[in-house]
Amino acid sequence: MEKKNYYSISENSIIFLRKYLNSFSPSGNESQGQEIWKKYIHSYVERVETDLYGSAFGILNPKNSSYKLIIEAHADEISWFVNYITKDGIIYVSRNGGTDHQIAPSKKVVIHTEKGFVEGIFGWPAIHTRKLSEEKNPNIDNIFVDIGASNKEEVEKMGIHVGCYITYPDEFHIMNDNYFVCRSLDNKIGGFIIAEVLKMIVKSKIQLKFGLYVVNSVQEEVGLKGAKMIAYAIKPHIAIVTDVTHDTNTPMIDKKIEGDIKCGLGPVITYSPSIKKNIRELIMNTAIIKNLPFQRLVASRYTGTDADVFAYSNKGISSGLISIPLKYMHTTVEMVHKKDVELTIQLIFETLKRINSSIEEFFIC
Template identity: 75%
Template sequence: MNNYSITSDSLKFLEKYLNGYSPTGDESEGQKIWMNYISSYVKKIQTDLYGTAVAIINPNSSYKLIIEAHVDEISWYVNYITEDGIIYVSRNGGSDHQIAPSKRVIIHTKKGFVHGVFGWPAIHTRKSSEEKSPNVDNIFVDIGVSSKIEAINIGVHVGCVITYSDKFLIMNNNYFVARALDNKIGGFIIAEVAKMIMENGVNLKFGLYIVNSVQEEVGLKGAKMISKTIQPNMAIVTDVTHHTYSPMIDKKIQGDVKCGLGPVIGYAPSIQKNIRELIIHTANSKKIRFQRLVSSKSTGTDTDAFAYSNKGVSSALISIPLKYMHTTVEMVHKKDVERAILLIFETLQEINNSIF
C-alpha cells in the first residue's frame, strides 16, 4: 500500500471527536467518542483509574507495542467568583491568556453547561498611557449574572472547568481547523491505523496497544501511569509540533517545519535511535514524505514518559505540523495527517517482518 485517503465516515468521526469536550482531568466525553469509533477494529478495550483508554489488537502476545496520542485539551478552572458574579480563572494546562478576551466559553457544571464570554473593556474606555495586556490576573468570564449567589444557583462554583466552544471546520479543502487538534488529531491517527490493520487483514505477531492517554498537558501524567500498567517493549507516540513558517517564529530556534510537507520525525535523547531509523527507512522505502526536528533536552511529549518508564522503553515520535498551538484556531494539513497514518501503518508491518 502506498496511499491512504480520509474517508467520509472517518471525517465524521474526526468532526464529532474534535467538537466534543475533553479538558484535562475530565476527558470522559472525548474518550467515549474515541472508544465507540475504534471498538469495531480491535479485540479489547480497557480504561484505567484516571481515564486513559487502551484498545488492543492481539492481546495475548507477550511482546507489547504501543501507538499513542493524548486526548486532553487545555482549559481553565473557575478560581474566584466576585460578589458581582464575575469569574476569575486559573489555567488547566498551558492555556494562552493573550487569546482569551472576546472568546466564548462553556462552564461545565453538574447542572449542565453554562455559557459565558471572556470580557474585555472596550477600546473607548482605555487610556493608551494605561494600556494593559491580558494576563491571568486580569482576564475574566462574564456569564450574564449580577451576583455571586446567582452564579452559584445556576451551578457555577470554584473548581468548575471552562472550555472554549469553537467548532471544527475545513478550510480551503486542505486544512482542518479546530481547538484541541493538540492532540485529538493524534487520537484520530492511531484509530485510523487500527482501522487499516483490520480492513487490510494484517496479521500482527505482537500485541498492539492503541493508547489514548489523559493528562498530557499537565505533565505527561496519563502516559506515565499506563506505561507502568502495560509495561510495553516499544512505543511510537504521535503528537503535534510547531509549523515554523508563521510570522514571528524563528526557524533557527524552533526548526524548519512546514504544514503540507509531511509528518515530522523527531530527534531527542528520549528517542531510541534504532526505532527512529526504522521509521525513516520505512518512509523512504514507501516514498512517504517526511520532515525532521530536533528537541535538545526533551520532546515535551508522552515520548519522554514512555522512554524513561519501567526499565526503559524503546520510543519514537512522529509529529504533525500545527499552526497556532494552544489557540482555538489550531490548523493541520490534511495531507500530513494522511501521510502520518500511512507511515505508522507501514512501520508496524516493517516491525512485524523484521523483529519476529
C-alpha cells in the same frame, strides 16, 4: 489532481473526527471525548479498557505478551478552572494546562456544572474606556468571564463554583479543502490517527506477531501523567507516539531556534535523547522506502511529549515520535494539513508492517 500513493481520509472518518473534536476533553475530565473514541475503535479490537484516571486503549492480539507495542496519542485539551467569583458575579480563572491568556478576551466559553453547561464570554474593557498610554495586556490576573449574572448568588444558583471546568466551544471545520481547523487538534488529531492506523491493520487482515495496544492517554497537558500510568500498567517493549509540533513558517517564529517545519510537507521525525535511534531510523527508512515525504526536527533535551515518559519508564522502552505540523498551538484555531494527517497514518501503518516482518530485530525482551 495529484495521485496519492498513501491512505486517503474517507467521509465516514471525517464524521468521526468532527464529532470527536467537537466533544469536550479538558485535562482531568476527558470522559466525553474518550467515550466517542472508544466507540469508534470498539469493533476493530479484541478488548477495550479504561484505567483509573481515564486513559483508554484497545488491544489487538492481546494473548501475545512476549511482544507488546503501543501506538499512542493524548486525548486531553487545555482549559480553565473557575478560581474566584466576585460579589458582582464576575468569574476569574486559573489555568488547566498551558492555556494562552492573550487569546481569551472576546472568546465564548462553556462552564461545566452538575446542572449542565453554562455559556459565558471573556470580557474586556472597550477601547474607548482605556488610556492607551497606560495600555494593559490580557494576563491571568486581569482576564475574566462574564455570564450575565448580577451577583455571586446568581452565579452559584446556576451551579457554578470554584473548580468548575471552562472550555472553548469552537467547532471543527475544513478550510480551503486542505486544512482541518479546530481547538484541541493538540492532540485529538493524534487520537484520530492511531484509530485510523488500527482500522487499516484490521482491514488489511495483517496477522500481527505482537500485541498491539492503541492508547489514548489523559492529562498530557498537565505533566504527561496519563502516559506514566499506562507505561507501568502495560509495560510495552516499543512505543510509537504521535503528537503535534509547531509549523515554524508562520509569522514571528525564529527558525534558527525552533527549526524549519511547514504544514503540508509531511510528518515530522524528531531527534532527541529520549528517542531510540533504531526506532527513529526504522521510521525514516520506512518513509524513504515507501516514498512518503517527511521532515526532521531536533529537540535537544526532551521532546515535551509522552515519548519522554515511555522512554524512561520501567527498565526503558524503545520509543519513537512522529509529529504533525500544527499552526497556532494552544489557541482555538489550531490548523493541520490534511495531507500531513494522511501521510502520518500511512507511515505508522507501514512502520508496524516492517516491525511485524522482522520482529526479533526490534523487540528487546
